[in-house]
Amino acid sequence: xxxxxxxxxxxxxxxxxxxxxxxxxxxxxxxxxxxxxxxxxxxxxxxxxxxxxxxxxxxxxxxxxxxxxxxxxxxxxxxxxxxxxxxxxxxxxxxxxxxxxxxxxxxxxxxxxxxxxxxxxxxxxxxxxxxxxxxxxxxxxxxxxxxxxxxxxxxxxxxxxxxxxxxxxxxxxxxxxxxxxxxxxxxxxxxxxxxxxxxxxxxxxxxxxxxxxxxxxxxxxxxxxxxxxxxxxxxxxxxxxxxxxxxxxxxxxxxxxxxxxxxxxxxxxxxxxxxxxxxxxxxxxxxxxxxxxxxxxxxxxxxxxxxxxxxxxxxxxxxx
Numbered sequence: 001x002x003x004x005x006x007x008x009x010x011x012x013x014x015x016x017x018x019x020x021x022x023x024x025x026x027x028x029x030x031x032x033x034x035x036x037x038x039x040x041x042x043x044x045x046x047x048x049x050x051x052x053x054x055x056x057x058x059x060x061x062x063x064x065x066x067x068x069x070x071x072x073x074x075x076x077x078x079x080x081x082x083x084x085x086x087x088x089x090x091x092x093x094x095x096x097x098x099x100x101x102x103x104x105x106x107x108x109x110x111x112x113x114x115x116x117x118x119x120x121x122x123x124x125x126x127x128x129x130x131x132x133x134x135x136x137x138x139x140x141x142x143x144x145x146x147x148x149x150x151x152x153x154x155x156x157x158x159x160x161x162x163x164x165x166x167x168x169x170x171x172x173x174x175x176x177x178x179x180x181x182x183x184x185x186x187x188x189x190x191x192x193x194x195x196x197x198x199x200x201x202x203x204x205x206x207x208x209x210x211x212x213x214x215x216x217x218x219x220x221x222x223x224x225x226x227x228x229x230x231x232x233x234x235x236x237x238x239x240x241x242x243x244x245x246x247x248x249x250x251x252x253x254x255x256x257x258x259x260x261x262x263x264x265x266x267x268x269x270x271x272x273x274x275x276x277x278x279x280x281x282x283x284x285x286x287x288x289x290x291x292x293x294x295x296x297x298x299x300x301x302x303x304x305x306x307x308x309x310x311x312x313x314x315x316x317x318x319x320x
Contacts, residue, residue, distance in 0.1 A: 009173070019271060019275070022271070024271065025086040028083060031279035038071070038283070046069065055299060060121070062140050062144065066147070067110050070113065077102060077106065085176065091172060093171045094163070096181060100182065101152075104151075108150075194257060201254070241292070245285035246285040248281065
């Protein structure tokens with residue numbers, strides 16, 4: 001029976017060999033480009049929200065700000081892992097486990113928050129007169145804090161469990177991946193990780209579907225759906241595409257966990273699926289989110305343009 005250290009070493013070595021064999025490290029280039037482009041857009045929207053008293057008092061903008069914050073943290077950690085794996089730099093297994101836990105936390109927090117954004121939209125349409133009493137800013141802050149705690153609870157408990165049971169606390173690895181970390185934990189916790197991710201994803205997806213169906217039923221008599229290119233249809237399409245982009249990589253990751261220990265599955269296939277999902281699929285929703293969620297809101301667009309004009313006038317005054 002192999003020890004934990006030997007098993008981890010073998011897993012990371014085989015993974016590294018497949019990455020080099022298929023030259024998959026080159027996928028770090030589009031991953032870096034998409035990440036940097038997104039990290040330029042997200043802070044702009046967050047600045048518009050937090051510097052505007054009106055925007056930061058509204059629940060939908062607080063939820064969007066929380067999604068963008070979780071996305072930015074996820075992108076930074078994901079890019080750090082991609083660069084580490086591409087350069088084959090040695091990393092402590094404990095540090096890798098902590099990065100894995102925080103990465104899972106940020107991804108889960110983003111999924112939970114975009115689900116709450118749909119629920120918030122439904123509540124605003126369904127109970128317009130009571131909406132502000134149901135979700136004042138203070139209550140929204142507490143809900144968001146609860147979302148972060150809920151998202152962090154399970155991954156951090158897994159890290160604590162693995163540290164208690166681990167023999168060697170100084171082992172180092174050349175490949176740090178969420179899949180390898182969680183795949184290895186599955187040896188000790190068969191089924192638990194699958195249940196956590198799958199049940200969470202299904203509950204969120206069903207809740208979003210029910211809210212959108214109810215929204216259509218409530219608003220179908222108001223005439224906003226009659227035009228083929230009405231704002232309601234375009235908004236629903238944009239949000240539907242973005243939600244699909246958020247959830248699809250999560251279901252792909254669940255598939256990766258299922259295939260991780262299957263002996264009848266090629267190692268190269270596992271590496272291909274994981275690398276493409278990590279370097280492309282998981283980044284696409286975060287790249288589109290600032291534009292589909294942020295700039296489509298007139299209030300944010302107006303605030304952004306207003307601040308750009310103020311900055312331009314200030315620059316002209318300084319030059320004069």
